[in-house]
Amino acid sequence: MKKRTIFLILILFSLFLNSCKYDFILPEVVPPIDNGGEPISFSTQVAPIFSTGNKCTACHKPGDKSPDLTAANAFAQLVPNHVNTASPESSKIYTVAKSGTHYASISASQAAIILLWITEGAKDN
Numbered sequence: 001m002k003k004r005t006i007f008l009i010l011i012l013f014s015l016f017l018n019s020c021k022y023d024f025i026l027p028e029v030v031p032p033i034d035n036g037g038e039p040i041s042f043s044t045q046v047a048p049i050f051s052t053g054n055k056c057t058a059c060h061k062p063g064d065k066s067p068d069l070t071a072a073n074a075f076a077q078l079v080p081n082h083v084n085t086a087s088p089e090s091s092k093i094y095t096v097a098k099s100g101t102h103y104a105s106i107s108a109s110q111a112a113i114i115l116l117w118i119t120e121g122a123k124d125n
């Protein structure tokens, strides 16, 4: 009988501890990128991240900040200097763009597209 009481107290206590679980603020969930089995296209999927709404190209344009991220020049400016295909996650264009502390920020899914493009070999496609 006594053991049973202790057992019950332990169960109640563990329920009590469980009720104190803390909900951490989770980072934005990035849906896996389904590109229909196709590789990411630099010209239609990556370059527009920088130029849409002049997000990056407001500063990163010819005669202004380097690298020039306008559609015509972005590839030549980024590859190979700002990408690291051996260690995609350490690529400058990826770390700076997703840092959230640079002048403009991109979404988690845009960052995932850039990372996938680098992982696939940073092709001019």
Ligand code: HEC
Binding pocket: 050, 055, 056, 057, 058, 059, 060, 065, 066, 067, 082, 092, 093, 096, 097, 102, 103, 104, 105, 106
């Ligand atoms: C308000 C102007 C401005 C905007 C907007 C801007 N940048 Fe920059 N960027 C700079 C300046 C200034 C530098 C050089 C000094 C520095 O690194 O802060 C720079 C440097 C960089 C570098 C080179 C870092 C290095 O260490 O070689 C990359 C890559 C870069 N920016 C990417 C981006 C991307 C991607 C965007 C858009 C999401 C963006 N920038 C938006 C001003 C800007």
